[in-house]
Amino acid sequence: MNILLIDHYGGSESMGMEYRPYYLGREWVAGGHRVTIVAASFSHLRKRQPTVDSDLISTEEEGVRFRWVRTGRYRGNGLGRVGNMLTFVSKLYAFADRIAREERPDVVICSSTYPLDIYPGARIAARCGAQLVFEVHDLWPLTPMLLGGYSAAHPYIRLLQRAEDWAYRRADKVVSILPLASSYMTGRGMAPCKFVHIPNGVRVATLQEGGEGLPLPETVVSRIRQERERGRFLVGYAGGMNDSNAVAMIVEAASLLASEPLTFILVGEGVNTHALAAAAQSRSLTNFHLMGAIPKQSVPKFLAEMDALTMTWWRSPLYRYGVSPNKIFDYMLAARPIVQACDAANDLVTDAGCGITVPSEDTAAYADALLRMCRMPLVERIRMGRSGRHYVLERHDYRILAARFLSALAGALRTAPEPDSVALSNPASAS
Structure with a gap:
């Protein structure tokens, strides 16, 4: 099968997030399929950007091909990011016929966080008689409305809503990482038979191939050693320091537990790093340490050095459709x-x-749970850790998820229409 996957933010282990398309792609390539990821040349999620001199230049990593659409650089979530999105989508639409002619995919998967890529994706699929799949990571525009405070009447939100509704009607399959999103999607026009739940996961083979991975930075090693010498119970967090992660709750818990033999060590970075550091400093906390970003290949070693791991969420109606956070599976794999x-x-x-x-947002209950974990017998903590590892290996290895994804596609493959036989509106007029 020839698979074309469109993901604005697509990355790899060497470039950085996001990883899901790459991990799925590697498994599909290992199974004998051809995989091409179309992505933007710049993404705020990546640590390393590709060198792109012209549109649709191709590179390859571990058998997965990338084709790059040149886009501008930006910072934050302002107009620069919106401009980057619109550049990517408009160029992709302009190049749709060329991509269809050169790639000849059997399946086109539209997998960007936002839904606007469904228009060029549908055009490519129509030109080739390919199956069209809409993959939903987050429910846009519901996510920016609930978490970002945007009005439903905002022009940008209305543009996204039109694209989302069109995608649910037009796609042959709708794949979602959210387990309970079907009810929302059918309310927006999706036929229930289109829905497939494929959660996030971990690529176990990568860890096995990488041996011990990269060593931890000396600053992290030193901090762990100092806290161990103090006889502390170590609680770890690995992830973003952004608005979507309620890391401020960890600071509050550290304040409540200041007199207990428990220390929080956090790795990662984000827009709230300085605010979190200032909050900890204002409370004179000695049990809360921000260590900055570490290489992805070092994260398993960091997690294994901790006694327990933690994550926090804001309360939001968005989560009534379920969650599938990458870090929870990394935590489970660490046992x-x-x-x-x-x-x-x-x-x-x-x-x-x-x-x-x-x-x-119940800081008292959260702090109490952490203290209970600290005082729990070691044998019980080991049992919990092993249960989590068994769970993720059985259900969330990307080898398993990639096979499930292809199985869902196989059930929906249809007879190809004649090329160019499906009329499509352009992004500005589709409804």
Whole structure:
């Protein structure tokens, strides 16, 4: 099968996030399929950007081809990022016939966070008689409306809403990482038979191939050693320091637990890093340490050095459709017990029997759960950690998820129409 996957933010292990298309692609290539990812030349999620001199130049990593659309650089979530999105989508639409002619895909997967890529994706699929798949990471425009405070009447939101509704009607399959999103999607016009749930996961083969991975930075090693010498119970966090992650709740818990033998060590970076550091400093906390970003290949070693791992969520109606966070699967794979504050419709930690879940934004309950974990017998914490590892290996290895994805596609493959036989509106006029 020849698979074309469109993901504005597509990355790889060497470039950085996002990883899902690449991990799925590697598994499909290993199974004998041809995979090409079309992505923007600049993404704020990547640590390293590709060198792109012209549109649609191709590169390759581990058998996965990338074709790059040149876009401008930006910072933050302002107009620069919106301009980057619109450049990517408009160029992709302009190049759609060329991509269809050169790639001849059997399947076109539209997988950017926002839904606007469905228009050029549908045009490519129509020109080749290919199956069209709409993959939903987050529910846009619902996510920026609920988390960013945008009005439904905002022109940008209306543009996104029109694209989302069109995608649900037009796509042959709708793949979602959110387990309970079907009810929302059918309310926007999707036929229920189109829905397929394929969650996030971990690529176990990558860890096996990488051996010990990269060593931890000396600053992190030194901090862990100092806290161990103090006889501390170490709680780790690995992830972004951004608005979407309620890391401020960890600062509050550290303040409540200042007199207990428990230390928080956090790795990662984001727009809220300085604010979190200032909040910890204002409380004179000695049990809360921000260590900055570390290489992805070092994260498993960091997680393994911790006694327990944690993550926190804001309370939001968005999570009634479920969650599938990458970091929870990395945590489980590390075989460490987890304490999370979360009110989502699904509870992966409880399902796996690998930790404690308390309500979002209930700092007292969160701090109490952390203290209970600290005082729990080691044998019980080991049991929890092993349960989480078993759960993720059985259900969330990307080898398993990639096979499930292809199985869903196989059930929907249709007879190809004649090329150019499907009329498509352009992005400005589609409805």
